[in-house]
Amino acid sequence: MGATLRAARAFVLLSGFYLLGLLLLAALGGIDWAAWVWAPGAARLKIFFVTVVLAIPVVQGLFMLRTPRDGEPGGLPVTEADEPRLWATVRELAERIGTRAPDEIRLTADVNAAVSEDARLLGLIGGRRRMYIGLPLMSGLDEAGLRAVLAHELGHYSNADTRLSALTARGRVQVARMIEMFHAKADAKVAQERARQEQKAEKRLAKGRTAKEIDTAGAGITYRTMAKIYTAYGKLYLRATLSGARRQELAADLAAAGIAGRDATARALRAIPALDAAHDFYLSSYATLGTEFGLLPARGEVFGGVRHLLAARAEELAGLREELPQEPASPYDSHPPMAERVARIEALPDDGRSAEGTGPALALLTAPDTALAAVEDVSLTPEARRMRRLAWPDLVHESMSARVSQGTEELRAAAGGAALPALLDAIDAGRAWEIAGRLPRSEEASAATGRAAREFARPGLRRGLSAMVTEELLRSGRARWQLSWTGPATLDLPDGTPEQLTAALDAATADLPDTAPLRALLAPLAAR
Known part of the structure; x- marks a missing residue:
């Protein structure tokens, strides 16, 4: 039509x-x-x-x-002087596809590429064209895959x-x-x-x-x-x-x-759902790990850090590329199911271009790290930009340490704000279950009495004690949270300490509590 x-x-x-x-x-x-x-x-x-x-x-x-006017276009506008290779690639693709190149290219923080046009007279007369290219998308594609994505968007113009x-x-x-x-x-x-x-x-x-x-x-x-x-x-x-x-x-x-090329297009289409899922996971588990404590990754790493995750979980992502969505994202999604799109492309005859453009797509940028930092500046809120920036190892350590401290708040409140030594004294004085009874609990736990009440209260008491001891180990430098791009952050403790801590917590939360093992574990900290 x-x-x-x-x-x-x-x-x-x-x-x-x-x-x-x-x-x-x-x-x-x-x-x-x-x-x-x-x-x-x-x-x-x-x-x-x-x-x-x-x-x-x-x-x-x-x-x-009239529909409401859109706000200012998002993203970071880049000129040909800023990004000559990227502009040259877009112009070459536009010429080959037989359409006018965009008037603007804007780099964004999305796992997406898109085009828009300020058309007039019911769309019969074209207007100013803009192309939006997400840097997280570029982080997960090779050059040939990015060319396929850009050619797809330019196809909408033609x-x-x-x-x-x-x-x-x-x-x-x-x-x-x-x-x-x-x-x-x-x-x-x-x-x-x-x-x-x-x-x-x-x-x-x-x-x-x-x-x-x-x-x-x-x-x-x-x-x-x-x-x-x-x-x-x-x-x-x-x-x-x-x-x-x-x-x-x-x-x-x-x-x-x-x-x-057939293979580059199919490869890019397969990659997009996997990259989208990986990016969502990265933002929730890494980039925003410390935002509630006023912490962010170093400048340029908020959106650029996804590169570390993609490199570390290459095998996992390869599996995701094979599990393509069989249905649209919603009944009103303007895109067909990704499985259908890939099947149509892979059914095309082999064009012999499978080895083209295998270098990273970010290499098309003059200075990828500079571009990532600049996109942050136009994408983050003013509040986010004022947060303290830390290198990844320090960000993980400080964020997880702050979470440990949060985990001590309920037990501290139940113990009347007592520090760990005073809490251990209270446990030795026979007040362990009195304090545990003040912790938040379910209706069933509130109705329980005797041994049943202790069994309901024991996990909360043990969890709070564990957090308070871990907080002391972190504060003294005997423990440190370690960054991992392949799994959750891990707590690095001296040899034998995890086993000692488990046994000491079991003793301190037994029916007849004994805090001596915990005190022995903490003694070197007190000496310091």
């Missing part, structure tokens, strides 16, 4: 939104006419009131002709996909606005009815009478009915536009394979 026909289809679908509004207004007008002719006076006024109330949001929706995306998106926004508006009004009606019934119930209770059960099932039903009508049209709109969007993605994949 050509750009003109696709523009016409998008326009018809968008017009359908307004036609639906006019039909609803006509239906409401018909109800008013019927009420005027046949309904009695009191019912007629009630019907008029309901139809006017329903007509107001419909009319408001008809005048929502197929006029970007020129029509704004028009298509407008219809989605309009329908979503109407549905949200009707649901909001329905919720307001429910809240109003609930408040009325609760007030009535309070009056009945004050008079010593039985209050009726609150029932708001019928409140806002007319608004919810209107929302269902627009929801049905919205589903039709999405089905009509998403089928075209998915065809566009498959066409862009074929264009990429023709320019960058």
Whole structure:
């Protein structure tokens, strides 16, 4: 389907939104006419009131002709002087694919690449073009894979996909606005009815009478009915536009394979879901490990540190590349399932280009570390940029140590703020289970007595004691958290200490507690 026909289809679908509004207004007008002719006076006024109330949001929706303007484009803009090799690659690919190169290239912090265009006249006239390239994506691709991704995005330009995306998106926004508006009004009606019934119930209770059960099932039903009508049209709109969007993605994949090669395109498509999962894991387990304590990795490593994880877990990622999603990310995802996309590309004839461009994609940048640091500066919030920066080993040690300290808070509070020596004295004085009884516990644990109560309390007491002893070992330098890119951080202790600590904690939390082993373990620290 050509750009003109696709523009016409998008326009018809968008017009359908307004036609639906006019039909609803006509239906409401018909109800008013019927009420005027046949309904009695009191019912007629009630019907008029309901139809006017329903007509107001419909009319408001008809005048929502403009979608909100997007904010400033994200990412870091780079000129040809900044990144000559990257720009040369993009221009070469654009020329080979037969389209105009983007006017801007912006580096982002996403595992993604994308293009946009500020089109005019329903997408019939092109505008300023922007290409967005995620540095975490580049971190996980070779040069040939990046060329395939960029060729795919440029394929959207050559197929006029970007020129029509704004028009298509407008219809989605309009329908979503109407549905949200009707649901909001329905919720307001429910809240109003609930408040009325609760007030009535309070009056009945004050008079010593039985209050009726609150029932708001019928409140806002007319608004919810209107929302269902627009929801049905919205589903039709999405089905009509998403089928075209998915065809566009498959066409862009074929264009990429023709320019960058079959194997490079398939390799890049296989890598993207694995890189996305790895990046999410990296951000949650490494980059943001210390944010609650005001700590971040060294500058350039917040988004650049994923390279260490990818290198250390290469085998694991290789397995993920074989487990491709068989379904779209959601029913409304504009991309077909990745398994289908890869199968289509791998079914193409061998073009003999499997060995091309195997160097790292980041090598296309003049100074990758500088670029990663600069993208941080435009992507992180001001609060994040003010955090203390640490090298990875120190970041892991300080963050995990702070978490250990957090783990001591409940037991410290239960012991009245006592430090470890005072707590051990209290345990020796026979107050262990009294203190343990003040720790947070479940309803079942609260109801338990005797030995059962001790069994419920024992894990919490042991966990708190372990944290307090570990905190002392960390503070003295006898223990240190070690960074690992292949698994969780590990606590490095002197030989024999883990076994000593386990036995000492068992003794201190026994039915008849004995703190002597713990004191022996801590004695060298006291001497220091």
